[in-house]
Amino acid sequence: MLDLDETLVHFEAAERKFRLRPGCLAFLRALAHPYFEIVVFTAASQDYADFILNVLDPDRNFILHRLYRQHTLVTDEGIYLKDLSRLGRDLSKTIIVDNIRENFEKQDANGIEIKTWIGDPHDRELDVIAGFLRGVVDAGVKDVRPIVKMFREQYEKELQREEQSAAAVTEEMANKSIRTKGKASV
Numbered sequence: 001m002l003d004l005d006e007t008l009v010h011f012e013a014a015e016r017k018f019r020l021r022p023g024c025l026a027f028l029r030a031l032a033h034p035y036f037e038i039v040v041f042t043a044a045s046q047d048y049a050d051f052i053l054n055v056l057d058p059d060r061n062f063i064l065h066r067l068y069r070q071h072t073l074v075t076d077e078g079i080y081l082k083d084l085s086r087l088g089r090d091l092s093k094t095i096i097v098d099n100i101r102e103n104f105e106k107q108d109a110n111g112i113e114i115k116t117w118i119g120d121p122h123d124r125e126l127d128v129i130a131g132f133l134r135g136v137v138d139a140g141v142k143d144v145r146p147i148v149k150m151f152r153e154q155y156e157k158e159l160q161r162e163e164q165s166a167a168a169v170t171e172e173m174a175n176k177s178i179r180t181k182g183k184a185s186v
Contacts (some may be wrong), residue, residue: 001098022122023089025121027130028062041096042069043103044069045064046070049068081102083106128155
């Protein structure tokens, strides 16, 4: 199961167009049947999602099923839950990749929270996740939930390291800027 917005694509409302996350098409090609039954499960409206998916996979070679807002459960807080137990699939063989963890909270053990993508052209998160997913299939894992948990813990640690590193670089640049203010330039 794959989320759509900020997982595979980012929609630019002002420009009325969407951009594909780097590696999106390669990700879909690498994981399509016979490796996985790819399902896009989005909290978006069907018209909006179909507009994007019909461009992304016009012949439906990769994405075999599409689930939309009407297939979610809505909480009192307005969160669209993607309840995997309602889909008639073996949960020991089901993984959902979504940028919002609350969306798959009913089956947290099946979910990978991918870093939200809004346009970074250097993003490689789909490559990382594709490698993991292919490894799960190649290893013949019987129940994905324990291995998803281990991957998720490692993945989250790596994201934290990246954020700390980026914060340190930003702080260093800010400090250099402060030190150089007031110096004469030639």
